[in-house]
Amino acid sequence: MKIVKSIRDMQSYMFHLKKSGKSIGFVPTMGYLHEGHQQLMTKAREENDIVVTSIFVNPLQFGPNEDYERYPRDEVHDTNIAEKEQVDILFYPHVNEMYPKDQTIKMTVHQRVNVLCGQSRPGHFDGVVTILAKLFNIVYPDYVYFGMKDAQQVAVVDALVQDYNFPVQLRPIATVREQDGLAKSSRNVNLSNQERNEAPYIYQALLHGQELIREGEHDAQGIIQEVSHFIHTHTHGKIDYVDLLSYPDLERVNQLHEQVILAVAVYFKHARLIDNVVLDQDGSFATAIV
Amino acid sequence: MKIVKSIRDMQSYMFHLKKSGKSIGFVPTMGYLHEGHQQLMTKAREENDIVVTSIFVNPLQFGPNEDYERYPRDEVHDTNIAEKEQVDILFYPHVNEMYPKDQTIKMTVHQRVNVLCGQSRPGHFDGVVTILAKLFNIVYPDYVYFGMKDAQQVAVVDALVQDYNFPVQLRPIATVREQDGLAKSSRNVNLSNQERNEAPYIYQALLHGQELIREGEHDAQGIIQEVSHFIHTHTHGKIDYVDLLSYPDLERVNQLHEQVILAVAVYFKHARLIDNVVLDQDGSFATAIV
Numbered sequence: 001m002k003i004v005k006s007i008r009d010m011q012s013y014m015f016h017l018k019k020s021g022k023s024i025g026f027v028p029t030m031g032y033l034h035e036g037h038q039q040l041m042t043k044a045r046e047e048n049d050i051v052v053t054s055i056f057v058n059p060l061q062f063g064p065n066e067d068y069e070r071y072p073r074d075e076v077h078d079t080n081i082a083e084k085e086q087v088d089i090l091f092y093p094h095v096n097e098m099y100p101k102d103q104t105i106k107m108t109v110h111q112r113v114n115v116l117c118g119q120s121r122p123g124h125f126d127g128v129v130t131i132l133a134k135l136f137n138i139v140y141p142d143y144v145y146f147g148m149k150d151a152q153q154v155a156v157v158d159a160l161v162q163d164y165n166f167p168v169q170l171r172p173i174a175t176v177r178e179q180d181g182l183a184k185s186s187r188n189v190n191l192s193n194q195e196r197n198e199a200p201y202i203y204q205a206l207l208h209g210q211e212l213i214r215e216g217e218h219d220a221q222g223i224i225q226e227v228s229h230f231i232h233t234h235t236h237g238k239i240d241y242v243d244l245l246s247y248p249d250l251e252r253v254n255q256l257h258e259q260v261i262l263a264v265a266v267y268f269k270h271a272r273l274i275d276n277v278v279l280d281q282d283g284s285f286a287t288a289i290v
Numbered sequence: 291m292k293i294v295k296s297i298r299d300m301q302s303y304m305f306h307l308k309k310s311g312k313s314i315g316f317v318p319t320m321g322y323l324h325e326g327h328q329q330l331m332t333k334a335r336e337e338n339d340i341v342v343t344s345i346f347v348n349p350l351q352f353g354p355n356e357d358y359e360r361y362p363r364d365e366v367h368d369t370n371i372a373e374k375e376q377v378d379i380l381f382y383p384h385v386n387e388m389y390p391k392d393q394t395i396k397m398t399v400h401q402r403v404n405v406l407c408g409q410s411r412p413g414h415f416d417g418v419v420t421i422l423a424k425l426f427n428i429v430y431p432d433y434v435y436f437g438m439k440d441a442q443q444v445a446v447v448d449a450l451v452q453d454y455n456f457p458v459q460l461r462p463i464a465t466v467r468e469q470d471g472l473a474k475s476s477r478n479v480n481l482s483n484q485e486r487n488e489a490p491y492i493y494q495a496l497l498h499g500q501e502l503i504r505e506g507e508h509d510a511q512g513i514i515q516e517v518s519h520f521i522h523t524h525t526h527g528k529i530d531y532v533d534l535l536s537y538p539d540l541e542r543v544n545q546l547h548e549q550v551i552l553a554v555a556v557y558f559k560h561a562r563l564i565d566n567v568v569l570d571q572d573g574s575f576a577t578a579i580v
Binding site (some may be wrong): 019134 | 297301305308309311393394395396397398399400401402419423424427428430446449450452453454455456457
């Protein structure tokens with residue numbers, strides 16, 4: 001595995017690979033790699049000649065009350081994981097390499113952001129699209145991989161690619177689940193035993209919502225209430241949100257006539273868990289997500 | 291000459307050329323091509339295997355009081371000019387192709403804009419960088435050509451390329467002048483005979499400013515006053531601005547210790563003329579402009 005730290009080296013190396021006609025799969029990360037990232041790398045490995053991963057803790061996507069400095073970093077661990085996943089090139093730039101000075105030109109996301117988790121993180125996605133625009137111009141990927149666990153991020157990256165015609169195809173990868181349906185997350189270890197037993201009901205609640213749609217329920221508020229009630233009944237978690245929005249536009253819907261996302265966030269004592277399903281209007285799992 | 295109207299066709303064709311290792315020179319325009327554009331095409335032709343020109347009247351760079359609808363368009367004339375200049379590919383998209391809907395993600399320029407001509411055109415350069423980001427992702431140019439007549443535009447495009455790591459090299463091309471030094475412009479035909487005789491003093495005023503710097507004058511305000519006085523003395527034009535700023539940062543300078551731009555805009559009765567020189571701190575013409 002080749003480790004590259006400079007933008008100039010990366011661009012010249014990637015240009016060389018691109019010219020040779022090899023397909024390039026890209027997994028951008030902030031490091032501290034876990035099973036979710038590995039899933040993306042596995043998929044990228046299956047689908048491409050060359051797999052590139054970037055590790056960069058992007059200060060622009062942290063809010064003033066979010067602790068950029070304390071975000072966990074582990075170069076040795078991450079390098080080992082990437083090596084194990086047969087990543088060909090690891091782009092690992094220093095913050096001064098990516099942001100030698102403040103951006104003169106800023107990107108701001110005006111839709112798809114003031115809902116779901118984005119509500120409580122103003123400016124977060126501005127930072128995400130800024131770093132991705134830069135990375136796309138450095139890595140020249142054919143395919144870029146993101147997990148559907150963060151479905152809002154996928155929607156925002158879709159807007160970036162569409163709005164600015166980046167010649168890259170977005171590959172959203174299905175959320176990986178435990179056998180009991182709980183979405184895998186590094187935060188699951190912070191659940192108590194009882195909470196861990198209750199947590200699978202979050203996904204059960206989403207499937208309950210799906211079932212309602214399948215049965216012909218088209219009223220968004222009705223479905224949201226049923227799903228919320230299901231979570232209340234089966235867990236001690238505190239609901240942050242349950243929402244049903246068009247996808248990937250993430251706009252409020254009253255009646256279901258398009259692809260939608262049913263998404264939830266639930267606080268347990270030491271962990272906030274999120275999950276979602278993207279559904280066609282008949283309630284079946286969506287296949288062409290973006 | 292190949293004329294391409296769709297983004298998808300353009301990307302697949304350009305990708306094919308890029309892979310073959312050919313260098314791509316790009317001249318983005320809003321059409322109604324004149325000698326200034328031709329100069330850029332000639333330069334692009336000299337320096338590249340493939341020359342691409344785009345013609346697109348970009349609504350985003352027009353202010354609410356600027357007449358997007360009435361901007362002149364002449365497809366036959368433009369196609370002939372491009373053909374004559376041995377352009378290989380003319381990208382000529384419809385507005386709905388470039389902006390099928392409002393941008394979800396907006397680009398805004400926060401520096402280099404509230405001075406010179408940018409002062410009176412709020413939002414103009416936001417539109418310029420948005421369309422260029424899109425065009426760079428469609429054309430994949432190695433070199434992009436702009437005239438130094440609009441030096442502020444060059445400075446803003448430089449910020450775009452730097453901030454977002456676009457793999458393209460900016461080639462600023464020197465202003466073309468009449469024998470008497472007047473910068474060529476389609477607006478020169480709107481000058482009366484007397485005004486046409488006076489207009490060369492605009493460039494003379496810039497050279498006078500250059501002379502002052504060469505002689506050791508380092509006080510920006512003093513130079514600005516001298517240049518303004520020179521224009522007042524030799525013409526009946528009304529000065530819009532005379533300014534001396536760092537280049538390409540376009541920040542105010544008191545004492546000259548870096549590359550600067552000396553720029554002027556002068557109103558005559560039916561024409562507003564602009565001109566500039568970019569100078570090293572010793573007063574010589576700058577060679578490495580960006």
